[in-house]
Amino acid sequence: MNTMLRLHDVHKSFGGNTVLTGLSFQVRAGEIVGLLGPNGCGKSTVLNTITGYCPIDNGLIEIRGEPVNGMSSHEIAAKGVRRTFQLPSMPTRMSVEEVVMAASIQKHGLFSTFCRSGSTRRLERDTRSRAQHLLAELLLTKVAHLPAASISGGQKKLLGIACAMMEQPALLLLDEPMAGVHPNLRAELVSTLKRINEQGITLVIIEHDMHFISETCSRCVVLDKGKTVADCLPCELESHESVVEAYLGKKPSGQYQVAGVTA
Incomplete structure (x- = not known):
């Protein structure tokens, strides 16, 4: 399967604050990949670098095999990349x-x-x-x-997805689409994202709702301290030592609730 998105050894700092430290992962065309990690690990910054809002300091970002380093957000959008925001302003x-x-x-x-x-x-x-x-x-x-x-915050999230879908993107990046969405709309949103994916659109989703991730994503990439610590199936998260350490700061021992995952 062709690679839609590839990040290799990506570094990004803001002044003295290092956010991404040699981040590497890839997403194959047609996948739904969850981008996970504790707060402050750099997830939203990853979307900002992919879409050109934040130029990287070092490393390589490719869309369908073509480097996009140094391109403007408009140039990257022209390649079929769209995103939503965690706190959309309308x-x-x-x-x-x-x-x-x-x-x-x-x-x-x-x-x-x-x-x-x-x-x-x-x-x-x-x-x-x-x-x-x-x-x-x-x-x-x-x-x-x-x-x-x-409209409500959850409806603004849905509106952001509608805007992103107007031009039938190749790669859709979603920043916490479930946050603020009414529980009654949850199942509908899962079905909608799966229908979007069936149209040939690759999805990368930042989300803390692990039940949503298990229902929607085929694979998970987990970040901690600005780099990839796990690349696994959703069902493997609860037993993955690096994932539990990232969320709890300790190795698995007994039963813990890790952002909705029992470990």
């Missing part, structure tokens, strides 16, 4: 539907393209149809005409 003067529609045009924005295009009505109709389909899939149809900033 516009106050645009509706939920308008936000999703605006996400459909990569370079210049939806409305400037409409102004230049000779097929304005068809483009707007197709874009609106795609947005409405995604809002329905993510159970946001009832709030489609509300201001995007007024």
